[in-house]
Every structure is written in structure tokens, then in C-alpha cells.
Amino acid sequence: MLPLPEIKDLVFLGIAGFTLVSAAIVSFSRSIVYSGFALLGSFAGAVGLFVLLSSDFVAATQLLIYVGGILVLILFAIMLTSKIGDVKLTNLSVNRKIGIPIITLFTLFLLSTLAKGTWLVVEKEEYRSMVKPIGDALLSKYLLPFEVVSIVLLGALVGAIVLIKREVK
Incomplete structure (x- = not known):
């Protein structure tokens, strides 16, 4: 019988999945407004991963700079740009015919490398907040x-x- 995963592992998988889905929406959405708001989810997922790794200073910095500053700037630029809906989308099927096999081969290479690799178990250090130092x-x-x-x-x-x-x- 397989051992049950720990709660921390399940939370990590949930946050990582949320981040990847948000990043996929940013990449593949045809609406730039939806992409902008999905970027919020992607940045929030990165913040969640930093919190899960006990890196509270990096998480707070990520939240303040990326979510609070850059994302708001991007969303304002999107909303204040006139006639953004009139942009013609081009068909890039030639690029897809070349890109999909390359991505497939690269993914297979990464998965085979991960499967063959030896994973070292690292002892967990005691948590210390780095904000005060x-x-x-x-x-x-x-x-x-x-x-x-x-x-x-x-x-x-x-x-x-x-x-x-x-x-x-």
C-alpha cells in the first residue's frame, strides 16, 4: 500500500497546479484582459510557493512589487489602451507545426532525465524568519x-x- 502524502505536499501540488493553469491562461487566452487577470493568479501562486518554502521576505517582496506594482501597471495599460479589440489575430500554424514536435521532444527529454535521476534527501533546517535581519x-x-x-x-x-x-x- 502506498503511503499517504503529507498535507504540505498536497498544498504544494494545489498551489503549483493553480500557478500552471493561470500561466497557461496567460499564454493561450485570446483576450488580453483575461490574460492580464490570469497573470494575477500566476503571481499569487508564486507568492504561495514562496510562503510554502518559508521564504516570507521573498513572498512579501513578490506580492508588493509584482502584484501590487507591475500587475496594476499592466492592467491599467490594457484598460486605457483604446481599440485593443480591433487587433487582427494572425494564423501562426506554420510555427505550431514546428514548435509542437520540438516541445514534445524537450518534454520527453526532461521526463526521462527526471525518471533516471537520483534524488537526495535533504535534512530540513529549523525555520528562521529573515525579515528582521x-x-x-x-x-x-x-x-x-x-x-x-x-x-x-x-x-x-x-x-x-x-x-x-x-x-x-
Whole structure:
């Protein structure tokens, strides 16, 4: 009888499946709006995987930068672009005839490599949050570069606002 999988393994498979389905929707959807919103699911799945790996700082950074910043920027660009529905889709069947066999061979190669490989069992280390050490380093040893980067980003933000104000007039 096969041993039952642990809950953590099932959660990993669920999050990984959700991420892959979202990425497939991003890739194959004919609607750019649906692709943009599916990208949210893909980014959220990546955040979930980082949380599952006990990498809370990377998960929070991923959430703030990608989901909170870049995805919102992409969605605004999609929604503010006029006549996006008038774009003609082209038939790329020649590329598919070449691409599908290549992808199939590559997938078979990867699966055979995974099946033949030896997997090492790694001892699990005790969980330590890295947020406090990173915060301490940013506000002590790397305070000057941190402040310089914040001033540069503030300058870029003010410059973008000035450029937008000029275009509106």
C-alpha cells in the first residue's frame, strides 16, 4: 500500500497546479484582459510557493512589487489602451507545426532525465524568519545606499508626474 502524502505536499501540488493553469491562461487566452487577470493568479501562486518554502521576505517582496506594482501597471495599460479589440489575430500554424514536435521532444527529454535521476534527501533546517535581519542590515550597514535608492526612486516618480502633467495640457 502506498503511503499517504503529507498535507504540505498536497498544498504544494494545489498551489503549483493553480500557478500552471493561470500561466497557461496567460499564454493561450485570446483576450488580453483575461490574460492580464490570469497573470494575477500566476503571481499569487508564486507568492504561495514562496510562503510554502518559508521564504516570507521573498513572498512579501513578490506580492508588493509584482502584484501590487507591475500587475496594476499592466492592467491599467490594457484598460486605457483604446481599440485593443480591433487587433487582427494572425494564423501562426506554420510555427505550431514546428514548435509542437520540438516541445514534445524537450518534454520527453526532461521526463526521462527526471525518471533516471537520483534524488537526495535533504535534512530540513529549523525555520528562521529573515525579515528582521534584512531590516536590521538595511537600517544599519546599508543605510546610505538604501536612502540613495529611495531618493532616486522619488526623483523618478516626480519626473514621471511632471511628464504626465505636460502631456495632459
